[in-house]
Amino acid sequence: MNATPVWVIFVASIFTNNILLASFLGMCSFLVCSNRIETALGLGTAVTFVTVFTTALNYVIYRYLLVPLGLEFLAFIIFIAVIAAFVQFVEMFVERFSPKLYYALGIFLPLITVNCAILGAALFMVIRKYNFLQSVSYGLGAGLGWALAIALLAGLREKMGYSNVPAPLRGIGIIMLVTGVIAMAFMGFAGMLNVQ
């Protein structure tokens, strides 16, 4: 068991151990969907929502089904199946009961199954031996941290449209360098908390 307090895990997963800037998870959609702030915020919300619930679900399945049966090696396939099924379910549910939310969130949902931040959160939860509450707060923090990072980059990219970037650096190159600078800024939080 991991003895780190719940709130420490929550704060650390947003700032010091940001899932995108420190663990490099969810880069693909981070690079593609960070053109505009609204898109970034929409995707960020969807990722946070899905991460919280899938970490909780995956924890319960892992702890009470896979471990007693000695089937831990199936964790990968079970986790990805749970995430895919959950996303599918949420999509149907939201479409049926809240069309407004569906239009705001719906287009991002299919993108989320392949977002490695969500599977990554589940895997980190197993590796760090979190309990249920810790897992949920980690899932929430990881999702919020991801949303924060993509919103920051989207804000910078909107401004970057006005600047004169050297031709070979345009596109993916400059985004990498800018993300590096953001990651460096986030390293400033590292002294604040120390968690494993």
Added chain:
Amino acid sequence: MANDAHAAPGSGLGKSLCGGKCGFTIVDGIFKNNPIMIQVLGICSCLAVTTRLANAIVMGCALIFVTAMSNLFVSLVRSIMPRQIRMITEVAIIATFVIFFDQFLRAFNWNMSKQLGPYVGLIITNCIVMGRAEAFAAQNPPFLSLVDGAANGAGYAAVLALVAIVRELVGAGAILGHTVLSPAVYERNVLFLLAPGAFFTVGLIIWIANALKPREAKEAGK
């Protein structure tokens, strides 16, 4: 997610023997259509496991194995696979090989398995594997798919090794754990071992690669 352009060259060359087509597929996967540099897929693990060259090599081998095998099997079942459930089928095939590799690594190299941590499991969501299964293996014969998977995996592994060499050399003054630049002569830049260094290294490599590209290729792409 996947590139549509890929199917064209193979068919254009068409009808020639498998030898010619294979050669083309290999060159395409490693150089012309490199998964990381050109298609910008699978950046996550490229940044995460490149602090040491040894880790990058193991990860590269994992990717070659998983992409090649999952391509082979997706290609084998492509005619009997119903269209609606093909994503799930592909994911299941990929996950099987990732579990296989993970168990193998745990059994024979526990330290490496601990260092790579969740990133072995995350090969499942690596867009390269899924992208090749979807764009190539679902339309091509088994052997050619196997070659395509291996070539794309090798292209990925090559970039991973390059990034890792830069980071390990600048950050720790070493290659594969052997000190190359002694601390007396060279002041180590630890930033390159940390997260921002990964972003900077990949950004700079992409910059150099774009600047060296011939002009017509530059205009053709984007």
